[in-house]
Amino acid sequence: xxxxxxxxxxxxxxxAGQPGAYGEAAAGREAGAGAAPARDTLTVTDNRTGKTYELxxxxxxxxxxxxxQVKAGDGDFGLMTYDPAYTNTASCRxxxxxxxxxxxxxxxRGYSIEQLCEHSSYLEVSYLIINGVLPTQAQLEEWVHEITxxxxxxxxxxxxxxxxxxxxxxxxxxxxxxxxxxxxYPDANQIHDEDVRRIQIIRLLAKMPTxxxxxxxxxxxxxxxxxxxxxxxxxxxxxxxxxxxxxxYEPDPRLERALDVLFILHADHEQNASTSAVRSVGSTxxxxxxxxxxxxxxxxxxxxxxxxxxxxxMLRRIGSVENxxxxxxxxxxxxxxxMGFGHRVYKNYDPRARIIRKHLDDVFEVRGKSPLLExxxxxxxxxxxxxxxxxxxxxxxxxxxSGLIYEALGLPVAMFPVMFAIGRTSGWIxxxxxxxxxxxxxxxRPRQIYTGDRxxxxxxxxxxx
Ligand code: CMC
Numbered sequence: 001x002x003x004x005x006x007x008x009x010x011x012x013x014x015x016a017g018q019p020g021a022y023g024e025a026a027a028g029r030e031a032g033a034g035a036a037p038a039r040d041t042l043t044v045t046d047n048r049t050g051k052t053y054e055l056x057x058x059x060x061x062x063x064x065x066x067x068x069q070v071k072a073g074d075g076d077f078g079l080m081t082y083d084p085a086y087t088n089t090a091s092c093r094x095x096x097x098x099x100x101x102x103x104x105x106x107x108x109r110g111y112s113i114e115q116l117c118e119h120s121s122y123l124e125v126s127y128l129i130i131n132g133v134l135p136t137q138a139q140l141e142e143w144v145h146e147i148t149x150x151x152x153x154x155x156x157x158x159x160x161x162x163x164x165x166x167x168x169x170x171x172x173x174x175x176x177x178x179x180x181x182x183x184x185y186p187d188a189n190q191i192h193d194e195d196v197r198r199i200q201i202i203r204l205l206a207k208m209p210t211x212x213x214x215x216x217x218x219x220x221x222x223x224x225x226x227x228x229x230x231x232x233x234x235x236x237x238x239x240x241x242x243x244x245x246x247x248x249y250e251p252d253p254r255l256e257r258a259l260d261v262l263f264i265l266h267a268d269h270e271q272n273a274s275t276s277a278v279r280s281v282g283s284t285x286x287x288x289x290x291x292x293x294x295x296x297x298x299x300x301x302x303x304x305x306x307x308x309x310x311x312x313x314m315l316r317r318i319g320s321v322e323n324x325x326x327x328x329x330x331x332x333x334x335x336x337x338x339m340g341f342g343h344r345v346y347k348n349y350d351p352r353a354r355i356i357r358k359h360l361d362d363v364f365e366v367r368g369k370s371p372l373l374e375x376x377x378x379x380x381x382x383x384x385x386x387x388x389x390x391x392x393x394x395x396x397x398x399x400x401x402s403g404l405i406y407e408a409l410g411l412p413v414a415m416f417p418v419m420f421a422i423g424r425t426s427g428w429i430x431x432x433x434x435x436x437x438x439x440x441x442x443x444x445r446p447r448q449i450y451t452g453d454r455x456x457x458x459x460x461x462x463x464x465x
Pocket of ligand 1: 306344
């Protein structure tokens with residue numbers, strides 16, 4: 001079933017009854033005296049002038065540009081909307097990911113995240129997200145083959161990763177090395193050429209795990225491990241991370257599957273901060289490597305991709321169940337945040353957190369149980385029993401348990417956002433592609449409310465007090 005409605009944190013609006021309202025009657029009309037307003041419109045009265053305007057409503061939104069005609073007088077620029085952090089602004093039309101934050105629903109191209117994690121693989125989901133449909137067997141084989149044979153990076157990439165300080169954060173190395181790929185493939189800037197776009201997409205998906213593993217090995221002071229094309233996507237990544245002297249690395253299938261599911265869970269999440277960064281930078285028509293480097297940079301922040309690291313550090317600091325009440329008191333007093341809880345969009349249990357929770361046991365079966373699981377489970381239980389959290393609709397998000405899996409896989413915390421970035425690459429690509437092909441999109445350029453001084457005279461430095 002196809003829906004066409006604005007989604008914003010579960011605020012959904014019913015279909016517009018006026019198809020094409022934006023095309024034909026793009027500007028809101030000044031309402032004629034006594035005329036009955038059309039059903040799918042918003043009537044606004046400007047009390048400064050007494051004028052009334054009728055603005056079309058489509059897919060639960062009004063066009064911000066329709067407000068520009070609302071003017072206090074001649075010379076007035078026209079009304080704008082003020083929306084810091086874009087909490088109530090739809091910036092694009094998208095058919096990739098649907099989220100109902102109130103109901104805790106996440107779907108990619110109409111398929112539920114639960115079904116995809118149960119039946120699919122990360123590469124199949126990436127095909128789905130990027131191409132809009134599930135592949136046939138032949139299409140999937142070709143897709144997997146192409147990605148597999150592009151996993152190697154140019155030897156110079158190794159050299160410049162080598163140039164980072166021994167303790168460089170792997171996320172910083174990833175931002176730089178993904179961006180640097182554009183210098184190896186200069187034709188990537190031909191973003192309107194479908195064939196050129198396709199090969200960059202394959203390269204991005206193929207090389208991201210290689211760059212991530214090289215960054216890790218550099219951090220560990222270990223030699224880089226080249227990709228093994230006999231292994232699947234997740235298995236090859238584990239090999240590049242952990243292979244030592246053995247001739248052939250054989251990943252444990254339970255770890256391989258858990259990692260693949262983690263990549264699926266992170267594949268896309270509509271217009272979050274890093275995706276908006278990719279779209280915003282990509283709107284300049286720069287090559288996709290540079291746009292996606294912007295996404296990786298956004299993911300580096302502790303409120304986004306860094307939250308799983310922060311959540312694990314928090315669990316380590318709490319240390320044991322007895323310390324939970326004191327910790328929660330500190331959170332409620334506003335001294336700190338309960339990391340891995342709360343979400344701009346989900347006002348219910350994040351469905352991704354539920355799926356991760358299920359895979360924890362598989363990973364612990366191989367690696368041994370983490371003592372922090374007990375702390376995490378108890379912390380979740382007590383927070384969900386507490387009015388502070390329930391009243392604010394704060395529930396565990398994807399990052400609450402993912403850190404425990406990464407820790408069990410032997411990853412240092414600095415690698416956690418890198419894992420997120422590998423999975424999210426397919427979403428960034430799909431969103432970038434959608435934007436490039438969307439005739440309504442142009443260079444992103446928000447407005448501002450200027451609050452500074454004006455018309456000051458320059459004062460020579462010796463005369464300043
Ligand atoms: N711990 C304690 N209080 C919280 C938390 C939290 N984790 N999150 C929100 N609140 C409180 C906040 O203080 C505010 O309270 P009040 O109304 O009394 O001022 C209220 O809940 C609303 O919070 P907000 O900051 O307006 O919500 P937001 O939508 O701007 O923030 C968030 C969303 C994810 C940044 C925030 O919940 C947070 O900082 N969580 C911890 C970091 C985290 O886990 N991030 C991962 C997000 S999921 C991964 C991804 O998809 O990127």
